[in-house]
Amino acid sequence: MFIQPCSSALRIPALALALVAAAWSFTPASGQERRADMPVTPATRDSVALAAAETVEARYVFADKGAAAARAVRQGVRAGRYRRLETASALSDSLTADLRRGTGDKHLQVQFSATPRTAAPDAGLTAADSARDLENAQWRNFGFHAVERLDGNVGYVEMGRFDNPELAAGALATAMSFLAQTDALIIDLRNTGGGFAAMEALVTSYFIAEPRLLSTLHRRGGDTAHLWTPARVAGPRYLDKPVYVLVSGRTFSAPEALAYDLQALGRAVVVGEQTRGGANPGGWVMLGSHFAVGVPTARLESAITHGNWEGVGVRPDMPVAAAGAKKAAHRAALQRLVAENASAVRAPRWSEALAELRADDARSASATAPQ
Incomplete structure (x- = not known):
């Protein structure tokens, strides 16, 4: 267990x-x-x-x-x-x-x-x-591939897997503490293919102020279970700031749940490509000592939408090619910060970073244009 x-x-x-x-x-x-x-x-x-x-x-x-x-x-x-x-x-x-x-x-x-x-x-x-x-979780750095501060004070975290929160909670708290002073955040799930439901609930809890029922799981035998976000998190929550979630056709399972829940809660803009579409939860059963079969044993019902993303995936709010999703989200975050906080002390810095992004786009377009 x-x-x-x-x-x-x-x-x-x-x-x-x-x-x-x-x-x-x-x-x-x-x-x-x-x-x-x-x-x-x-x-x-x-x-x-x-x-x-x-x-x-x-x-x-x-x-x-x-x-x-x-x-x-x-x-x-x-x-x-x-x-x-x-x-x-x-x-x-x-x-x-x-x-x-x-x-x-x-x-x-x-x-x-x-x-x-x-x-x-x-x-x-x-x-x-x-x-x-x-050892495997440590080798993966508990699922965290990169944490950085982009130009314009936009945070960025890339996750490769949603590891067991009993092991990964510390790494998540460290990442969120590093990102706490940024003005907007990008969560990269483009290459994230699975993991624990409880880790998805723990990550979600950093972006909402109170415990929240995320989903009800309906088991084949009639039993049900309810997935809630934790009441407490280690370190500061990331509230009232723009959040962007990057997804692709490789994004699957628990990472899809994070994109789906944050989108449904109105806490994130999903950017990229439609996800793979796996919402039925379950677990592994050993078949001898070398083989195992992964079997979905429940149907998920979102407490927010009363549906799920099984077979259809999570549809992005900003459809773009996965390769360009990070830059698109970075640009969108800066544009939003400037538009919604034009009189803020940091507004000129956001504008400067946005101008540099646009200049970089222009240089890239010029370099790839037919001669």
């Missing part, structure tokens, strides 16, 4: 605790690292496939779709489709494709670890698993 950062972060019935704890945790601890492949025997291929089918049929949030996906995999076993695959990566990719074909759910996936595991990624059920998960 994944640990939540504090008791006030979530208000949930006991039966639903594991559901919320695992929500959106579909990126394995090594999911963004280069994986060491390994050979698999024909017997292993079929046993992993049948175990995946059984797990999805029993746990997937929509029973009819789970049964259809399981049938597709079992048909593949009978046809000998997986026995021709010689590596773990080929088997994982083939099973993932078949499971998604039956459900349309991009969260459904099979992954592998060349190193044997006793528990699913980030579950930390043994000292060795916990130590491995901590």
Whole structure:
């Protein structure tokens, strides 16, 4: 079970605790690292496939779709489709494709670890698993890739993953303390592909003044859980200042939730490309010691919109190519600061930074123009 950062972060019935704890945790601890492949025997291929089918049929949030996906995999076993695959990566990719074909759910996936595991990624059920998960989180710097102050006193933070807040809360507090004196903030999620629901709730809490219900999770068996932002955060909150969230077609799962929630709360302008569209939360189930299947076990209902972004993604307020989203958000932040605070002491500095951005755009256009 994944640990939540504090008791006030979530208000949930006991039966639903594991559901919320695992929500959106579909990126394995090594999911963004280069994986060491390994050979698999024909017997292993079929046993992993049948175990995946059984797990999805029993746990997937929509029973009819789970049964259809399981049938597709079992048909593949009978046809000998997986026995021709010689590596773990080929088997994982083939099973993932078949499971998604039956459900349309991009969260459904099979992954592998060349190193044997006793528990699913980030579950930390043994000292060795916990130590491995901590090392992977430290290697990723707890998901924080960059924190900086851009021209015009605009803050910028880039996240690569939403790590377990029990581990990452300190890094988040440090980043937010560094950014506290900036006049606007850009959160870069263009290459952020997964993580913990509780981390999304913790990040959101820095941008609103009071605890807020973000979503209700409806489990297949009828249980529900409620995801709240924490009542307390370490360090200063970032209130009453412009916030921009950068997204792309690679943005997926918990990072999508952050963009969706801040957009729905009116606390951020979303900039970039439509996101990938994965809202159904769940967790990992081990299939032996080398393979695991990620299974969505609940349907998310936003407490703000009463919908979600499953299958459609988060639509940006400012649609631009992902490659140019950072500059577009920087420019928009400075324009807004100048427009809304024309008499402020810092207004000339914002204007100067904006002029420099425009000059840089002009130089870039001139350099790429046909001669």
